[in-house]
Amino acid sequence: QKEVEQNSGPLSVPEGAIASLNCTYSDRVSQSFFWYRQYSGKSPELIMSIYSNGDKEDGRFTAQLNKASQYVSLLIRDSQPSDSATYLCAVNMQPGTYKYIFGTGTRLKVLA
Amino acid sequence: DGGITQSPKYLFRKEGQNVTLSCEQNLNHDAMYWYRQDPGQGLRLIYYSQIVNDFQKGDIAEGYSVSREKKESFPLTVTSAQKNPTAFYLCASSRTSGTQETQYFGPGTRLLVL
Numbered sequence: 018q019k020e021v022e023q024n025s026g027p028l029s030v031p032e033g034a035i036a037s038l039n040c041t042y043s044d045r046v047s048q049s050f051f052w053y054r055q056y057s058g059k060s061p062e063l064i065m066s067i068y069s070n071g072d073k074e075d076g077r078f079t080a081q082l083n084k085a086s087q088y089v090s091l092l093i094r095d096s097q098p099s100d101s102a103t104y105l106c107a108v109n110m111q112p113g114t115y116k117y118i119f120g121t122g123t124r125l126k127v128l129a
Numbered sequence: 130d131g132g133i134t135q136s137p138k139y140l141f142r143k144e145g146q147n148v149t150l151s152c153e154q155n156l157n158h159d160a161m162y163w164y165r166q167d168p169g170q171g172l173r174l175i176y177y178s179q180i181v182n183d184f185q186k187g188d189i190a191e192g193y194s195v196s197r198e199k200k201e202s203f204p205l206t207v208t209s210a211q212k213n214p215t216a217f218y219l220c221a222s223s224r225t226s227g228t229q230e231t232q233y234f235g236p237g238t239r240l241l242v243l
Contacts, residue, residue: 021171049229060219060234061172068229105171107232115160115179115223117232119171 019044019110023120031128036093038123040106043087049109050082050089055122056102064104065091096127132156133235135220140240142207142214150205150238152220161203162221162232165189172219178203179225207240215242 020043030036038052049068053061067073067080067089079092089108093100103122110118133154142148154161160179164172174187178197192211197203203222207214218238223230 025169051231053234060237063231063233066229066231107172109229115162115177115230115232116174119164119173121169121171 019118021106021108021118021120023104023106023123025121026124027126028123029126029128030096032096032098034096036096036100036125036127038091038093038104038106038125039088040090040108040120041088042106042108042110042118044108044110045084045087047084047087047108047110049117050080051107051117052078052080052089052091053105053107054100054102055105061105093125096125098127098129101125101127133220133222133233135218135235135238137238138236140238141243142240143243145209147206147208148240150207150218150220150240152203152205152235153201154203154220154222154235155201156222156224156233157200158222158224158233159200160223160225160230161197162223163187163193163195163203163205164219164221166217166219166237175205175218214240216240 052064055061065080081090105122106120107117136151162177163175176195178184220235221232
C-alpha cells in the first residue's frame, strides 16, 4: 500500500529557531511533492512544491528532496509563533495522474 | 477575487437524510476534487473530475455522489448510505489533472450528524 509517513508531533521549537519537518514515502516512482500548512479548523494552504532532488528555497522556507532515500523535508528558518500549525506532506505516487497521497501531518508549535 | 468557495461552513445531517455540499471555483480550473479529513488522519480522496460531465471514484466513494454539469461547480451529496459522515470536507481544484499540478483548497465544510 502506498504510504506517506510523518511524525505527528507536536514539534516544539523556540521563536527564531529552525524547525525541521520530515516526510518519507513508500513508492520510488513518486515525482511530485508538496508541503501544505493547515491552521486548526482551516483548510490546507500550499507552501512549497518540489520535483527535483536538492533544495528549493522560498523566503524562510526550504524544501529538500532526496529521491534515493525517499524523503522530503521542510525547513522553516527564523520560526515565528504564527508558523504554529499542522504541516501536511503530499506526494504524487502515480506519475501521469492527478492522485496525491497525504500524510497525517506534523503539528508544529513555535514558543514565544 | 479568484478562489474556491464552499458552502455551508457547517452542516447538520439527520439519520436517513441526504445532504449536498456546494463547491464553486472561478479559477478556470479544469480539475476538481473532493476530500474527507478525519481527526488524526490524512486527506482521503472521495471523487474527482477532470472535465465537465465526467468524474471518477476516489478511494472512499461509497455513500457519496457527485455531478459536474458546469466547469465552475462540483457539488458533493452525502447519502444516507454513508454511515459515518461526520468529518471535514474539502474541495480542491487544479488547472489540469497533470502530475505537477498544484491543488488549491476551498475553506471546507464541517458535517455533523444530529
